Amino acid sequence: MKAFFDSLGVLTEAELRQLDGLTTPRQLRKGEFLIRAGHVCAELVFVRGGLLRSFHATADGTEMTYCITFPGRLMTALSSLITQRPTEENIQALVPTELEVLRRPDLEQLYATSPGWTRVGKLLTEQQYVELEERIFSLQKLSARQRYQQLLTQHPAYLRHVPLQHLASYLNVTPRHLSRLRRELAFQTFVR
Numbered sequence: 214m215k216a217f218f219d220s221l222g223v224l225t226e227a228e229l230r231q232l233d234g235l236t237t238p239r240q241l242r243k244g245e246f247l248i249r250a251g252h253v254c255a256e257l258v259f260v261r262g263g264l265l266r267s268f269h270a271t272a273d274g275t276e277m278t279y280c281i282t283f284p285g286r287l288m289t290a291l292s293s294l295i296t297q298r299p300t301e302e303n304i305q306a307l308v309p310t311e312l313e314v315l316r317r318p319d320l321e322q323l324y325a326t327s328p329g330w331t332r333v334g335k336l337l338t339e340q341q342y343v344e345l346e347e348r349i350f351s352l353q354k355l356s357a358r359q360r361y362q363q364l365l366t367q368h369p370a371y372l373r374h375v376p377l378q379h380l381a382s383y384l385n386v387t388p389r390h391l392s393r394l395r396r397e398l399a400f401q402t403f404v405r
Contacts, residue, residue: 214259241306254293263310278382
């Protein structure tokens with residue numbers, strides 16, 4: 214986690230050292246939840262190894278995956294972490310996952326004691342907003358085929374590590390449609 218924050222280029226060495234002793238390791242088994250809908254988020258986690266997915270359930274019980282987090286990234290139920298209201302999302306390990314956990318009170322203390330940490334909080338929130346906006350535009354403007362091709366180009370690891378049903382949900386298509394897209398694109402690549 215410390216290396217991640219250092220890579221942002223915002224914190225001084227002294228500010229980075231403030232993180233010492235504040236994080237704790239946690240392991241999640243495959244299928245185990247970091248947080249479930251209806252609970253209040255009190256942690257920011259750094260994914261050291263493994264894979265997390267964020268999803269919500271529709272009224273009919275269908276799970277809609279909207280975020281997949283790989284190693285080297287932060288994850289939290291952000292709106293719940295900020296507002297301290299129950300979250301609508303579930304965050305679940307798709308494989309055994311190793312985390313570094315920073316509790317909300319410790320994060321708030323970092324923000325309160327350091328302008329660098331305040332800038333980090335602002336930067337991370339802005340990044341989340343931009344990623345969310347890009348995701349919304351992708352779903353609204355691009356066809357399923359274009360979204361799949363974009364995923365192939367930008368995030369090839371998704372295709373190797375994420376189960377088909379979660380990948381289809383992430384792309385907002387049925388698993389059957391995703392299988393068809395994969396076959397069509399594989400055939401086109403073969404023909405060339």
